[in-house]
Amino acid sequence: MKRGGFTLLEVLVAVVILATVGTAALKLVILSQNTLAAVSEREKLLDGAREIEIGVLTGVLDERGTSGDLRWETEEKETELFGEDFGRLDLEGLDFDGTGRSGDVSETVLVKWRELVVRDAKDNRMTVYLESEEDARKDRLEAQSASSGESSENGEND
DSSP states (O other): OOOOOOOHHHHHHHHHHHHHHHHHHHHHHHHHHHHHHHHHHHHHHHHHHHHHHHHHHHTSSOSEEEETTEEEEEEEEEEEEEOTTTTOOOOTTBOTTSOBOOSOOOOEEEEEEEEEEEEOTTOOEEEEEEEOHHHHHHHHHHHHHHHHHHHHHHHHHO
16 A cells, blocks of 8 residues: 655755755845845944034034044045036137137136045945035125124114
């Protein structure tokens, strides 16, 4: 009489399938844990960079320093860009006999900014672009003059 059951070959095939699926599932779990750790580190660096940016902009923090496992430094940068007339031909003053201006002269604009580079203990880095110190000073002066103008107008209305 024949008994019902699985042959050795069927059991081996089932074990191989289970091992393959288990290995793939384990690999996915490890990959997701690594991704989660990397995202957590990046989020921590981003939060720290935001706090440092606010501190530098308000003058509470120095232009470079360390806090915990974060260190930062700012650097003034500038570059020349073509002005608003870039790509236009200026035909005024152009003499077609070869004298005068060339007609394609364009002014350049000097763009300034500050780079705030924040690094963590693992040397991951994040760069934040800030307005230049000169522009920030101009903005503060404009805000002060605007607020003093409003207060003098309010005083006249009383």
